[in-house]
Amino acid sequence: MNELKEKTVLAMPLSPESRIRGQAVRRARRVAEMLIVTLLGTSTGITLLVTVAIISVLGVETVQFFRQEEVTVQEFFLSLQWNPLLGGDKHFGIWPLLTGTLLISVIGLVVAVPTGLITAIFLSEYAHPRIRAVLKPTLELLAGIPTVVYGFFALAFITPLLKWFHEGFNSYNALSAGIAVGILIIPIVSSIAEDAMRAVPNALREGVYGLGGTRFDAAVKVVFPAALSGIVASVLLAMARAVGETMVVALAAGSTPRMAYDPRLETQTMTGFMVQMAMGDVSNFGVEYYSLYAVAATLFVITFSLTVLGAWVRHRYQEKYE
Amino acid sequence: MNEHSGQLLHPLLADPARLQARLRPVAGRHRRERLFYLLCLGVAGSSVLVLVLLFGTITWMGLFTLSWQFLTAPPSPSAAESGMYPAIMGSVWVVVLAMLAALPLGTASAILLEEYRPRSAWTRKIQQAIELNITNLAGVPSVVYGILGLTVFVYMYPLFDGSGKPVLEWGVQYYDQFYNEADAVLLVPVTSLDAPPVAPVSGMQAYDAENHPITLQVIGPDDPWPENPEQARNVLRSTDMGGRISQKTWHYFCLPFGRGVLAGALTLALVILPTIIIAAREALRSVPDSLREGSFALGATWWQTIRRVTLPAALPGIMTGAILALSRAIGEAAPLLMISGIVFLSNPPRHLMDDFTVMPLQIFNWAQRPQEDFHLLAASGIIVLLIMLLAFNSIALFIRQRYQKPPS
Numbered sequence: 001m002n003e004l005k006e007k008t009v010l011a012m013p014l015s016p017e018s019r020i021r022g023q024a025v026r027r028a029r030r031v032a033e034m035l036i037v038t039l040l041g042t043s044t045g046i047t048l049l050v051t052v053a054i055i056s057v058l059g060v061e062t063v064q065f066f067r068q069e070e071v072t073v074q075e076f077f078l079s080l081q082w083n084p085l086l087g088g089d090k091h092f093g094i095w096p097l098l099t100g101t102l103l104i105s106v107i108g109l110v111v112a113v114p115t116g117l118i119t120a121i122f123l124s125e126y127a128h129p130r131i132r133a134v135l136k137p138t139l140e141l142l143a144g145i146p147t148v149v150y151g152f153f154a155l156a157f158i159t160p161l162l163k164w165f166h167e168g169f170n171s172y173n174a175l176s177a178g179i180a181v182g183i184l185i186i187p188i189v190s191s192i193a194e195d196a197m198r199a200v201p202n203a204l205r206e207g208v209y210g211l212g213g214t215r216f217d218a219a220v221k222v223v224f225p226a227a228l229s230g231i232v233a234s235v236l237l238a239m240a241r242a243v244g245e246t247m248v249v250a251l252a253a254g255s256t257p258r259m260a261y262d263p264r265l266e267t268q269t270m271t272g273f274m275v276q277m278a279m280g281d282v283s284n285f286g287v288e289y290y291s292l293y294a295v296a297a298t299l300f301v302i303t304f305s306l307t308v309l310g311a312w313v314r315h316r317y318q319e320k321y322e
Numbered sequence: 323m324n325e326h327s328g329q330l331l332h333p334l335l336a337d338p339a340r341l342q343a344r345l346r347p348v349a350g351r352h353r354r355e356r357l358f359y360l361l362c363l364g365v366a367g368s369s370v371l372v373l374v375l376l377f378g379t380i381t382w383m384g385l386f387t388l389s390w391q392f393l394t395a396p397p398s399p400s401a402a403e404s405g406m407y408p409a410i411m412g413s414v415w416v417v418v419l420a421m422l423a424a425l426p427l428g429t430a431s432a433i434l435l436e437e438y439r440p441r442s443a444w445t446r447k448i449q450q451a452i453e454l455n456i457t458n459l460a461g462v463p464s465v466v467y468g469i470l471g472l473t474v475f476v477y478m479y480p481l482f483d484g485s486g487k488p489v490l491e492w493g494v495q496y497y498d499q500f501y502n503e504a505d506a507v508l509l510v511p512v513t514s515l516d517a518p519p520v521a522p523v524s525g526m527q528a529y530d531a532e533n534h535p536i537t538l539q540v541i542g543p544d545d546p547w548p549e550n551p552e553q554a555r556n557v558l559r560s561t562d563m564g565g566r567i568s569q570k571t572w573h574y575f576c577l578p579f580g581r582g583v584l585a586g587a588l589t590l591a592l593v594i595l596p597t598i599i600i601a602a603r604e605a606l607r608s609v610p611d612s613l614r615e616g617s618f619a620l621g622a623t624w625w626q627t628i629r630r631v632t633l634p635a636a637l638p639g640i641m642t643g644a645i646l647a648l649s650r651a652i653g654e655a656a657p658l659l660m661i662s663g664i665v666f667l668s669n670p671p672r673h674l675m676d677d678f679t680v681m682p683l684q685i686f687n688w689a690q691r692p693q694e695d696f697h698l699l700a701a702s703g704i705i706v707l708l709i710m711l712l713a714f715n716s717i718a719l720f721i722r723q724r725y726q727k728p729p730s
Contacts, residue, residue: 043430054467129365
């Protein structure tokens with residue numbers, strides 16, 4: 001009896017009342033979903049806002065910097081002296097900081113690019129799974145170690161070692177900081193380059209073997225050129241990272257800005273200068289304070305261009321396989 | 323050579339010495355192969371060597387100064403008595419707050435980018451722009467985020483005057499603090515930090531050292547001091563001068579944020595936001611479409627599918643990414659250096675606006691001093707930091723291993 005009743009209830013056409021209720025529920029649901037999409041969109045919008053904030057803060061304050069009496073645009077881009085903290089004789093030429101940054105980044109790249117690329121070739125083409133099982137975590141560990149630790153390592157290990165080899169090294173020197181920065185960016189080079197090489201299809205390697213080539217021929221003459229876009233991108237991204245690296249240079253490179261060509265001497269980078277400013281009690285709204293923003297803006301423009309260039313190279317020159 | 327090989331084959335086989343000579347290029351190639359392999363092995367091994375040297379140096383320097391006292395004491399001018407308790411607590415405050423800010427934001431962005439299918443051409447354009455933007459944000463040096471945080475959170479520059487002094491405050495009471503001749507502490511409440519100094523008047527409401535309300539009794543500069551010590555506790559001379567102090571509750575809040583915990587945490591949240599978004603997107607992408615389609619087929623809406631199906635399936639991946647972001651955050655020094663500077667603190671933070679320092683900054687502070695003793699302390703600090711990182715990474719690894727297989 002009961003069963004029959006239920007069946008009839010189910011079979012009964014929906015009353016106009018419940019149909020309206022169903023519509024209301026659906027409408028409420030649609031409104032709720034729109035609300036959720038709006039909420040998600042807002043949080044995504046924050047990421048755009050961050051970029052806008054970075055550009056506008058740096059832009060506005062850099063304009064303020066150039067409005068100061070002591071500064072001219074020509075001096076900033078052409079002068080070879082940077083000493084914003086000296087009382088009477090202030091100079092605001094970006095070149096000493098730029099060359100310092102460049103010197104340390106180049107040393108870092110000289111260390112990291114050969115090491116990182118050979119490691120990438122090894123991991124992608126040669127390594128036995130058991131070696132890989134050691135090497136991969138090692139590189140991940142190297143990538144995960146805080147940069148201040150590398151700074152300390154440069155100061156406590158690399159610098160004494162350099163001094164032991166050659167007496168001309170200062171306690172703070174560009175080479176030590178550069179080597180530490182190099183170690184720091186090895187994992188960036190190796191992981192991106194390895195991904196690029198692994199993406200090269202096996203058919204290419206087999207073609208080399210079929211022609212009588214060795215693994216070396218496959219790796220160096222075929223896979224490496226095929227993955228070149230990814231490799232160039234990895235170097236550019238590593239360079240961006242080296243240019244923006246802060247704690248290592250703050251600890252190991254010293255704080256004397258100079259036109260730096262001698263890696264044995266103290267050097268100051270753009271990031272090193274920013275740290276120096278953050279540690280001292282510099283009055284707000286002085287010309288020194290605004291110089292912080294001008295340096296940050298220069299740094300941002302350089303790293304931003306490198307990142308964009310890296311992404312562009314990766315997409316534009318990527319070899320496409322079926 | 324190759325074109326002749328067919329003809330040369332027989333004479334070569336007949337003459338083993340010439341055969342050897344002909345094979346040399348092949349042997350040379352094998353030698354080159356071998357050498358290159360050894361080169362690779364050597365270079366790759368050197369990164370293992372560097373890691374061993376790094377850990378070795380730090381352990382050798384820092385292990386002997388590591389002690390319970392090091393973990394529980396505040397830093398001190400004497401290396402032997404120094405510890406990093408305020409820095410450890412500062413790290414906990416800043417990193418937890420940064421994760422609270424960045425994790426929901428990052429996951430929400432990842433959901434929108436990964437699950438929302440744009441319907442029109444220009445929403446697709448916006449989505450692509452946002453993706454490109456996140457890639458770029460990931461490449462911005464962290465010290466630049468520090469500058470951003472300094473301007474936007476510490477000074478809130480366009481809104482306030484840029485001095486970083488609190489303008490709007492909640493949860494704080496200012497007092498003028500008097501010491502009378504009986505050495506009792508008397509606190510007279512004032513309205514703000516900049517209020518004019520209190521001239522004590524009889525009958526004024528005040529508080530004693532234990533915060534009990536009392537009524538002031540004021541006598542002239544030459545009047546005799548009351549005999550009764552009970553009574554004398556509430557007495558001030560009319561010429562007494564107070565010093566301005568403040569009592570801040572745990573929920574003290576002010577605008578602009580100043581160089582406090584909250585400003586540091588929000589800055590750090592911006593630093594790790596791209597990492598979290600990228601990891602969460604990858605986790606969401608690895609959820610097979612069949613799950614979503616099944617859910618839709620059962621009549622679930624877009625959000626119901628995400629909330630009940632996609633998000634739970636992607637959760638291990640999101641958590642792994644979050645922990646990796648956390649370990650990035652805990653080692654990050656440069657942006658926080660821009661926010662807090664190098665400060666000497668003997669207390670951990672007590673409220674969101676309190677001064678703070680974090681472990682990497684304390685290590686930096688010790689490492690840059692000339693005295694060797696402090697370098698040893700820095701090494702000890704690094705050991706503590708690395709152990710924490712190792713713990714986090716093990717948890718991430720555990721989650722990855724435990725939930726690696728996506729449900730399908």
